[in-house]
Amino acid sequence: MKMYYYGHSLYTRGKPLASHVEWLRQHDFMVVSLSPAYPPHLAELGANSIHQSVPDGRLSPAVLADFLQAKEWIVERASQNRPVLTHCNAGRNRAAFLTGLAYADLAGVSGAEAFSHVRQIRPNSLANDDFAEYLMSYKP
Numbered sequence: 664m665k666m667y668y669y670g671h672s673l674y675t676r677g678k679p680l681a682s683h684v685e686w687l688r689q690h691d692f693m694v695v696s697l698s699p700a701y702p703p704h705l706a707e708l709g710a711n712s713i714h715q716s717v718p719d720g721r722l723s724p725a726v727l728a729d730f731l732q733a734k735e736w737i738v739e740r741a742s743q744n745r746p747v748l749t750h751c752n753a754g755r756n757r758a759a760f761l762t763g764l765a766y767a768d769l770a771g772v773s774g775a776e777a778f779s780h781v782r783q784i785r786p787n788s789l790a791n792d793d794f795a796e797y798l799m800s801y802k803p
Contacts (some may be wrong), residue, residue: 666748667785671769672741674748675758675785678702686746687711693740694731695749697757719756722793730761737765759788760798767803774801 664683666674679694681688681704687770693711696702699712715733717726737747746763751757759781767777778798780786789795 667703667754669762669766669781669784671679671697671766672744672746673737673762673766673769674746675754675762675788676748677752677754678750679705679748684708690746692746693736695737695747695761697733697749697761704734719751719791720793721796722791727797730764734764737761738768741765741769753797755785755788756791756794759760759785760791760794763789763798764801767798767801771803774798774803777801 664676664679664686666676678698679692679702684704684707684712688708694705694708694714696705696714697717699716705712713736716728717729721744737749749758749761763777765782766780767774778789778795789798
């Protein structure tokens with residue numbers, strides 16, 4: 664299964680397939696699903712699967728609040744060196760944005776440094792201007 668690793672137990676990808684569930688379970692991954700439609704096979708992971716539907720569009724206060732809540736779940740888990748896979752449809756915008764926020768907190772770096780790190784790992788990520796702008800100014 665192709666994933667992008669950012670350090671600090673943080674991974675992203677597009678939607679995991681049903682065939683990936685057993686591998687994710689064996690490796691004790693928590694999966695944070697950001698897609699509007701929750702892939703039903705991820706429910707097999709039980710408490711290790713969280714669905715936080717957020718749009719890949721404007722970063723309204725309500726959408727930002729959802730991202731920040733999800734970031735807290737991720738930081739709590741990843742700070743225990745337990746792997747977290749964040750996914751959206753392609754893993755480029757929502758998943759990369761959330762991973763960048765969590766990375767900034769876990770690595771103790773600025774949002775601008777987290778943005779650069781995420782783009783270094785996956786150059787075509789963070790194409791959503793709202794997400795990029797917020798992450799660039801984020802202070803953990």
